[in-house]
Amino acid sequence: MTRKAPAAVALVAAIASHAVADPRGRDLGIPFDFGAPGKWNAITDVPGVEVGHTTLIEGDSVRTGVTAILPRGRGDAARRLCFAGHFCLNGAGEMTGLPWVEESGFLDSPVLLTNTNSVGVVRDAVIAYAARRWPPVGDDWTIWSQPVVAETWDGDLSDIYGMHVRAEHAVAAMDRAATGPVAEGNVGGGTGMVCYEFKGGIGTASRRLSEADGGYTLGVLVQANHGLRPQLRIAGLPVGPELASDAKRARDGGSIIIVIATDAPLLPHQLKRLARRAALGLARTGSVAGNDSGDLFIAFSTANPQVVGAPRPVALSMLPNLRMGPLFEATVGATEEAIVNALVAGRTMTGFKGRTVSGLPHDKVREILRRHGRLLD
Amino acid sequence: MTRKAPAAVALVAAIASHAVADPRGRDLGIPFDFGAPGKWNAITDVPGVEVGHTTLIEGDSVRTGVTAILPRGRGDAARRLCFAGHFCLNGAGEMTGLPWVEESGFLDSPVLLTNTNSVGVVRDAVIAYAARRWPPVGDDWTIWSQPVVAETWDGDLSDIYGMHVRAEHAVAAMDRAATGPVAEGNVGGGTGMVCYEFKGGIGTASRRLSEADGGYTLGVLVQANHGLRPQLRIAGLPVGPELASDAKRARDGGSIIIVIATDAPLLPHQLKRLARRAALGLARTGSVAGNDSGDLFIAFSTANPQVVGAPRPVALSMLPNLRMGPLFEATVGATEEAIVNALVAGRTMTGFKGRTVSGLPHDKVREILRRHGRLLD
């Protein structure tokens, strides 16, 4: 549990690891379904949602980090609850805080993503952070006491048992959260992640519904660390099998965390419906949700901001179930695209024990799509 | 599957089987917790809720029936949906319609209770009934297409494989539904039921919250067919062991269906919370939820009447979670009392194969409570 390098180095690394001008899935001519994205084609298209990364790339063997998604940003609006719901497609992973999400119907904290062995330190850090920012008044309880922290395993590229993530890294990810474009690939919690045996990590996408469908925005952010090469499908095509396999994992030991945000006024049971649809988007990229995969999804709505402890019934708005179809399509579409974006943004990385994982070869992918008459130009 | 007697006989039987002036649990001096009941100490204290029974007592071997709970009565308000949630404590039973309750958050039909082998005929009858009453306009869907029908096993006292319940019995129970006092014991779906090896059946109770707690009403109706004699507790006392066992069932093969109604504005996930509390009320009467027991509970709220197919977001009211405590207490208290009321109302019955099940001996129960200093006079 030695700590090898000052966090400052990591923070610089974060900035260097990803240029926003890098191409994304659409830039490569990959077609995606189910409507048009929002301004940034990111979870941050949902008004209020902010994302921050702490990326830890240190020496030969530290390739990890923390990503924070703040449903209502960093200001005092962060104390207001969001309705939320979750779904577990395959449970070989951790997402803390779920009993309270299920019981209360609320997400009352940010969602943080990190590596498997650092869930605990990040979780406790969120509690301490909230207590410092909003000290209890009298015996009133501090919010953020059951934080949602999820993980995937980066032990291939990072010295995961070195326990390199510290409380201040979690705090930094929250403090640096912002709206606007979201860095993807080898950043934040996704720094050391591997997806379909290519370099994976963070990816995001969004959909903006037509005014006739309510004009809502739905955004998805994934930490993609799942899948075997032969399973990979892009635009429905067998891209994985057609790319020679230069890396072979013994088994499908990866995982994917999917976070869905929307400003549509959905109740908790309706948000579970969105969370289940994330599985359908994942399936379109080829995954069968392997035995060792922690495929845990959470959806929240920024509509209906609630306060804890309201003394009497509160007024809410609810989208009727029959109007949810476009949001189902948006979830499937944005999830598929966010995963592809994570692959497109992933860059070849060498890490722990000298292991190297290659980035997705953009040119070859374009060539496969062109050959099958599926490339958009 | 011969049909032995005209339904008319049964309907007369229903009226004869229970005088509303019969004593209930409180009349015997049994103490109950968690607040005061509503006017009728019945599920019908919740405004709009109506209950109807069809009781089939025919010849030597037919002791069965149907009970219908109409959340919004028999008028056109019945087309409006109720938020609902359920809980299964032990699943050796049937409650149809649960996938849609869970998915949509709504109960869109009445709840009907009958015997195990008649769930199907009752279910289809509800669909046909709704189609006749509210024929589809254009291609609009008829409501009540996934009815909620639950059951317990009355094969000890009734010729359950004779399939004596017919569609018209289900319709009659709905048509006769009314507000006001609810007949208990050997009536409706509870006609042939056995509880803690005494005669059981239908029981009901309610709680009215203080104005400070919102002034809401919560009512419970049970079809009680569960438990072994030695398990029985009344007012926390070991009444079962202290009463000589004159009947011994081979195993705890019974079941209990619990229906909870309230006018508090609760969302589906909050109604699940009520449904889980029904298990706590059941436990206070001594049950351990035996292996063969179908212990299925459903809770609905008459607040927030919804229509199917609203074109845009609808306004709702929600009771904050922190205000739910009195409703939890009300659920536990009314469930315990409804079960005791079913036992108190049960009358000794002889049925199939000449089997006899005794009613709870009121005097002996009073004597036990008096001896332990727990009788209210």
Added chain:
Amino acid sequence: MTRKAPAAVALVAAIASHAVADPRGRDLGIPFDFGAPGKWNAITDVPGVEVGHTTLIEGDSVRTGVTAILPRGRGDAARRLCFAGHFCLNGAGEMTGLPWVEESGFLDSPVLLTNTNSVGVVRDAVIAYAARRWPPVGDDWTIWSQPVVAETWDGDLSDIYGMHVRAEHAVAAMDRAATGPVAEGNVGGGTGMVCYEFKGGIGTASRRLSEADGGYTLGVLVQANHGLRPQLRIAGLPVGPELASDAKRARDGGSIIIVIATDAPLLPHQLKRLARRAALGLARTGSVAGNDSGDLFIAFSTANPQVVGAPRPVALSMLPNLRMGPLFEATVGATEEAIVNALVAGRTMTGFKGRTVSGLPHDKVREILRRHGRLLD
């Protein structure tokens, strides 16, 4: 609720409606993933599993039926239980018997598929059938007392409120169950079903695992009635959008029931894992699981035949979780293929109110696949 024609007509219709020599998905050159099928590429490749259909095609407006899947065939082995598990992707549908499947871990009856309004009559018929075949000895309980009956809505092509399915139709489907090839398309419960706005219905497929993976067989049978035309994907290609839409449903009101059988020794919680993977196979055909869709899946294992009432611990076999990967792939692959097979087998049908639904145009599908370099020849 008039009954228009003798069942005999329907039974003849069943035989005429489908020639086994008709082409299936593979015959058209459509590529499928995740291994090779068993002998019949059907759920009946799992030893012991038998399937029977009753098809009701009568006059202008009856287009419905019943399909029965018998996990251990029609003989006395049918009294032995199967471990089972289920998953609900979207709950706008009915599958009776789930509380007991969830609680006990067992499927103790056949699985029957029919139309929405006939679930009840079929359910009660299964109970009565079992009681006739295996009358209780002493007070021993008859098996099959919580049957699993599921449905999809055929009200577009059939007079669903006419309640044309009767108990004898359910019995006939069970009695006619057999191993060997399974008729697909407009047969049994699938007779009047519509899938991606083409004629759908029953479809099936299977996978045989390599000896290294255990040599197990996994089969899938679907009753496919889901999806909108523009969503349809075949072999990952946008076949739906490329086929001109000649039918337009107002909304995604369909449903799909998926039944998964295997001889791999899986426990109930492992069978739930298979059931969840069916959603991934469904997604590969384009569905987003619409609001009105009853997408209910059940998986069972024929290994570990159990008897009710064993007096002491019984010996079981369990496949380790880490060995389940090939079964996950088989489930995804066979589900995708079974849905395509339902579409390929569906034949243009005219029914209720003169409505016509077209069968999938085989030649056009082949042309689309050829154009995209995905046709196998």
Added chain:
Amino acid sequence: MTRKAPAAVALVAAIASHAVADPRGRDLGIPFDFGAPGKWNAITDVPGVEVGHTTLIEGDSVRTGVTAILPRGRGDAARRLCFAGHFCLNGAGEMTGLPWVEESGFLDSPVLLTNTNSVGVVRDAVIAYAARRWPPVGDDWTIWSQPVVAETWDGDLSDIYGMHVRAEHAVAAMDRAATGPVAEGNVGGGTGMVCYEFKGGIGTASRRLSEADGGYTLGVLVQANHGLRPQLRIAGLPVGPELASDAKRARDGGSIIIVIATDAPLLPHQLKRLARRAALGLARTGSVAGNDSGDLFIAFSTANPQVVGAPRPVALSMLPNLRMGPLFEATVGATEEAIVNALVAGRTMTGFKGRTVSGLPHDKVREILRRHGRLLD
């Protein structure tokens, strides 16, 4: 987040805080139901199960700790998995590791109990501890990578935001685990807990089944921090209301964690059945599971020791469902008794901000039971 005292002080405190000769519920003459306890009337009666506490009592304001339950003790048997299942009665709490318990059916780590704000540090400590003890061979995964750590809130008596629990405290609890009598009350994770507004904390009890019922042992351990004074029932009597309330909490903000162990050969879905029954035992002490209560229960079986990564099907033993009744009763009885034992063992404590919580007055409780004819002498 200052750390005020060396852990050594705390460890001494642990030994001093509880004499095993202190009276327990039965010693006071309180009657309990459902059979006889094992040798120590503790969870450690289940062969192999070991329990260890780290108690942190430091200065004026630290009253917290960690309790570890090791299903197969501290030796190499600890690497073998246990089947497990869980139930959440009310989710205002945390129990990490549940997605993997649900998915895999296995508990693959010890269960640790601590305060709300220390779940993270304890969780990561378990991972690091396992990695040190059993370093991965080749790329084989270390076990204990999704530890089960649960919590209740001790912020009334302890400076919970001081984050006083450190990794070494979790390790010490595991290292000190032993079979034999289990210290109760103000120890380990229960040090600062409050139950029905009396001093609560750790409690345990067990049941030994008759040989006719299989001769199995079932043990329960609780960390009891729940309930309001007026709700308290002991032996079914209203002990809470009859004791003058000298402490009044604003709301039912407590929680209870319940751990159930057995050597009966139960599968995961059967262990969920036990976990649900814990709610019934809790109900018998008067709780209604308040809104803020984290009532999370987990059950495991030490039968069928499994290894990760077995290459082919493994042989198991399963108790038939119909034989589970005595285990249901044992769960209800031992849970009720363990909670009462926690109350009986709790000692008056003064802590954070000078607050004092009184221990249950043994004499007054005996007097109430005697008055109601329920005291055993």
